[in-house]
Amino acid sequence: MGWQALPAGQVRIAAGHFSLLGCCPDSRTSEWAETTMNQALHLPAYPVTDDCIGGVAAFEHTQPWIYGLDNPYLHGVYAPTTLELSESGLRVEGELPKDLLGTYFRNGPNPIHQPENRYHPFDGDGMVHAVSFCEGEASYRNRYVETVALAEELQVGRSTSNGVMGPFDFDASPFGIKDTSNTDLFYYAGGLMTLWYNAGHPYRLNPQTLETEGYFELEGRSHRRLSAHSKVDWTTGELLFFDYGDEPPYMTCGVADPSGKLLHEAEIDLPGPRLPHDIGFTPNYTILHDLPFFHDPKVLERHHLRVLTFHLDMPTRFGLIPRYGRGDEIRWFECEPCYILHVSNCWEEGDWVVMDGCRSTNPMPSATNGEGELSHMLAYMRLEANNYRWRFNLRTGEVREGNIDDLNTEFNKTNPLYAGVKSRFAYHQRIPLLEEGGHTLRFTGLVKYDNETGCRQQWDYGEGVFGSEAVYAPKVGATRENAEDDGYVVTLVTDSTDWSSHCLVFDATDVAAGPIARVTLPQRVPFGFHASWAPGI
Numbered sequence: 001m002g003w004q005a006l007p008a009g010q011v012r013i014a015a016g017h018f019s020l021l022g023c024c025p026d027s028r029t030s031e032w033a034e035t036t037m038n039q040a041l042h043l044p045a046y047p048v049t050d051d052c053i054g055g056v057a058a059f060e061h062t063q064p065w066i067y068g069l070d071n072p073y074l075h076g077v078y079a080p081t082t083l084e085l086s087e088s089g090l091r092v093e094g095e096l097p098k099d100l101l102g103t104y105f106r107n108g109p110n111p112i113h114q115p116e117n118r119y120h121p122f123d124g125d126g127m128v129h130a131v132s133f134c135e136g137e138a139s140y141r142n143r144y145v146e147t148v149a150l151a152e153e154l155q156v157g158r159s160t161s162n163g164v165m166g167p168f169d170f171d172a173s174p175f176g177i178k179d180t181s182n183t184d185l186f187y188y189a190g191g192l193m194t195l196w197y198n199a200g201h202p203y204r205l206n207p208q209t210l211e212t213e214g215y216f217e218l219e220g221r222s223h224r225r226l227s228a229h230s231k232v233d234w235t236t237g238e239l240l241f242f243d244y245g246d247e248p249p250y251m252t253c254g255v256a257d258p259s260g261k262l263l264h265e266a267e268i269d270l271p272g273p274r275l276p277h278d279i280g281f282t283p284n285y286t287i288l289h290d291l292p293f294f295h296d297p298k299v300l301e302r303h304h305l306r307v308l309t310f311h312l313d314m315p316t317r318f319g320l321i322p323r324y325g326r327g328d329e330i331r332w333f334e335c336e337p338c339y340i341l342h343v344s345n346c347w348e349e350g351d352w353v354v355m356d357g358c359r360s361t362n363p364m365p366s367a368t369n370g371e372g373e374l375s376h377m378l379a380y381m382r383l384e385a386n387n388y389r390w391r392f393n394l395r396t397g398e399v400r401e402g403n404i405d406d407l408n409t410e411f412n413k414t415n416p417l418y419a420g421v422k423s424r425f426a427y428h429q430r431i432p433l434l435e436e437g438g439h440t441l442r443f444t445g446l447v448k449y450d451n452e453t454g455c456r457q458q459w460d461y462g463e464g465v466f467g468s469e470a471v472y473a474p475k476v477g478a479t480r481e482n483a484e485d486d487g488y489v490v491t492l493v494t495d496s497t498d499w500s501s502h503c504l505v506f507d508a509t510d511v512a513a514g515p516i517a518r519v520t521l522p523q524r525v526p527f528g529f530h531a532s533w534a535p536g537i
């Protein structure tokens with residue numbers, strides 16, 4: 001596979017500055033585990049954590065400070081790991097297909113230092129987990145994203161900046177909070193690009209070793225801010241990017257060539273700062289989001305807090321701009337108010353542009369009793385959303401929109417070979433609502449949608465088993481001549497009954513049949529955000 005894996009079972013005890021991580025040499029492992037277990041057994045009651053995700057678990061390889069905090073995003077399936085491993089020849093149940101060649105990459109939060117303020121998952125230092133497949137075998141490695149902010153904190157041995165819950169300090173960081181690069185990632189221009197949800201500075205990782213090589217610079221672009229869910233058009237190899245911020249221009253979008261050279265960038269005129277999360281694209285258009293869920297810049301200026309409000313009296317606007325168009329060429333379409341995290345796919349159909357995605361009409365679900373000061377954060381992370389379709393008529397300006405299905409799902413992905421062209425299938429994560437026992441963001445099953453019919457197939461991961469974003473992995477050599485679902489779906493799961501983690505591979509034509517192969521990973525993999533597939537890497 002082109003990279004040097006360590007022998008099976010060998011732990012990469014991070015050297016130098018990572019001695020601060022709390023990683024423990026093997027000789028201390030038993031003592032460490034016993035101490036941690038004792039800490040966990042003698043904890044005060046953790047009402048919020050207990051209510052949201054169940055009892056606090058004692059882990060051998062985690063940060064000890066988590067056991068002093070009643071915050072569900074630091075425990076159980078969210079608890080950080082302190083290990084960086086590289087292991088090949090993993091145990092496989094079932095059979096890994098020979099035409100599955102490439103790597104599943106997944107980013108996510110993995111905090112090193114105890115937070116200064118209320119911890120939110122966007123604040124955790126980025127960690128990338130990778131599972132590579134070649135000739136029916138699988139290997140695994142994981143590494144921190146060594147951001148500038150993390151390096152500064154490792155120097156002083158503590159957290160030095162606030163997180164998403166504020167207060168924001170623009171003297172301490174250009175973003176007012178810590179840019180963790182923990183949200184998204186994909187393979188582009190020979191490197192692995194990691195991105196932060198809040199349009200941070202992208203980092204470049206070696207896709208074989210996962211070592212951080214520095215900022216991911218685009219040649220010819222003077223600033224480097226870039227949002228998560230910038231994306232690669234697999235047909236042209238171009239990077240279609242966007243960013244957003246508190247100062248005009250509130251949004252830009254652009255194109256870079258397959259080698260990482262800037263080709264085009266346009267400034268987008270918005271009424272004020274916004275919080276878009278994704279874009280869509282077709283061969284001719286980029287679809288930008290102006291969503292009525294944003295903060296008041298005056299409140300940010302006065303109180304250093306980003307207080308988000310969902311403006312039910314404002315439309316959601318989608319801006320269709322030619323891929324190489326100027327800002328004044330954008331055409332806005334007004335729709336029913338909503339918030340959108342993730343687009344599944346977009347395409348052109350005669351005079352129409354179609355966009356499938358997950359839509360929320362309630363981006364701030366109600367808080368519950370007992371969540372206290374965490375209630376605001378927990379409500380935001382509940383994610384009420386369902387599969388939805390918008391249609392924009394370029395000739396008449398007409399908009400049509402409606403549900404594809406009403407099941408609560410998110411983290412939707414499609415076959416990347418079909419990105420920008422008409423597609424039928426999407427692969428979502430099932431997220432139980434509060435009334436279904438889902439107190440927060442945990443994925444309990446894989447849902448395959450046929451968006452033409454609205455029919456779905458479903459595979460539940462099992463009681464106490466939680467998944468990661470699933471990606472579609474085309475078979476080696478596949479093109480759009482192959483059937484759209486003639487490939488595989490890959491995800492990671494963590495089992496809270498024994499804290500084992502596995503990589504699951506499904507036949508995309510029949511996800512309801514369950515995984516065709518199950519790879520045992522060498523460590524517990526904590527909850528994460530986004531994943532992507534890199535063919536042949």
Ligand SMILES: [Fe+2]
Pocket residue numbers: 228229277341342530
């Ligand atoms: Fe996202």
